[in-house]
Amino acid sequence: MRKIVIGSRKSNLALTQTDWVIDRLRQAGIDNEIEVKKIVTKGDRILDVTLSKVGGKGLFVKEIEQAMYDKEIDLAVHSMKDMPSTMPEGLVITSIPEREDHRDAFISKGNISLHDLKEGAIVGTSSLRRAAQILAARPDVTIKWIRGNIETRIRKLREEDYDAIVLAVSGLKRVGLSEELITEYLEPDVCVPAVGQGALAIECREDDKELRDLLARINNEYTARTVKAERTFLHLLEGGCQVPIGGYAYLENDTIVLTALVGTPDGKTILKEVVRGTDPESVGREAAEILMKQGAKEIIDQVKEELDQ
Numbered sequence: 429m430r431k432i433v434i435g436s437r438k439s440n441l442a443l444t445q446t447d448w449v450i451d452r453l454r455q456a457g458i459d460n461e462i463e464v465k466k467i468v469t470k471g472d473r474i475l476d477v478t479l480s481k482v483g484g485k486g487l488f489v490k491e492i493e494q495a496m497y498d499k500e501i502d503l504a505v506h507s508m509k510d511m512p513s514t515m516p517e518g519l520v521i522t523s524i525p526e527r528e529d530h531r532d533a534f535i536s537k538g539n540i541s542l543h544d545l546k547e548g549a550i551v552g553t554s555s556l557r558r559a560a561q562i563l564a565a566r567p568d569v570t571i572k573w574i575r576g577n578i579e580t581r582i583r584k585l586r587e588e589d590y591d592a593i594v595l596a597v598s599g600l601k602r603v604g605l606s607e608e609l610i611t612e613y614l615e616p617d618v619c620v621p622a623v624g625q626g627a628l629a630i631e632c633r634e635d636d637k638e639l640r641d642l643l644a645r646i647n648n649e650y651t652a653r654t655v656k657a658e659r660t661f662l663h664l665l666e667g668g669c670q671v672p673i674g675g676y677a678y679l680e681n682d683t684i685v686l687t688a689l690v691g692t693p694d695g696k697t698i699l700k701e702v703v704r705g706t707d708p709e710s711v712g713r714e715a716a717e718i719l720m721k722q723g724a725k726e727i728i729d730q731v732k733e734e735l736d737q
């Protein structure tokens with residue numbers, strides 16, 4: 429039986445996610461030897477610059493993908509939301525396990541809800557998507573960029589002048605922090621999560637048939653179908669995390685219900701639609717077409733132009 433080598437970033441979140449996948453593989457009866465190889469990515473090295481300005485998504489995955497081409501590793505576990513919407517030649521997302529909580533968490537000093545924050549309160553996020561939606565709900569608050577891993581951001585809330593921060597519930601749970609820290613779960617009607625938020629992507633070489641057959645055992649059809657709708661939408665809008673785009677889909681019986689969002693970073697314009705259907709790609713495409721008709725492309729092009737300056 430062949431040994432399986434998994435490449436992982438060194439962050440607590442990445443290693444936890446990798447361990448979680450290994451647990452799933454074991455539960456699925458896969459008892460091959462498994463080795464974890466730690467890789468430091470460019471994204472881990474440039475933590476002091478706004479993520480959107482240094483190239484966004486690709487940053488965390490590129491070096492891991494090179495290791496896969498070089499056969500130093502066989503597979504990698506990523507946060508789905510960090511995956512670019514197009515895959516590089518020869519690599520595939522072969523399996524999508526069951527999704528963790530998809531929501532964003534609002535965490536404030538003194539447990540004050542988003543609605544009850546005082547005027548001018550400082551909310552920390554480095555996501556344009558979160559900034560847009562927080563400002564749409566509360567135009568009177570100030571967004572202040574915050575960087576660093578989940579643990580760092582929690583510490584900065586405590587030690588610096590932030591009144592609140594927003595981060596993914598899934599990330600918080602995965603690094604072992606208590607959900608008691610959370611003031612408020614932001615449902616998609618308040619804050620549409622990032623496409624793929626809470627889900628993992630297991631990536632491997634396209635031609636590694638033997639490994640793909642093993643990994644298929646931990647694919648979750650519900651998550652795979654809904655994430656497919658979200659990513660089709662993202663792909664058609666050519667969005668990375670450098671533009672305020674959100675997408676979340678769930679199933680109602682067999683119907684996919686996709687909430688799709690594009691907004692301006694100041695939150696003054698929010699385009700948001702709910703699309704239903706059974707075929708994930710059609711649902712994603714329909715959402716993209718509707719938002720495009722409402723001016724989504726113009727918003728995205730303008731945000732990209734501003735970032736380039």
Ligand SMILES: NCc1[nH]cc(CCC(=O)O)c1CC(=O)O
Pocket residue numbers: 507508509510578594595596598599624625626627
């Ligand atoms: N942007 C960084 C990032 N990438 C993945 C997660 C964890 C969330 C997930 O599992 O999707 C986080 C932290 C966050 O958004 O607060």
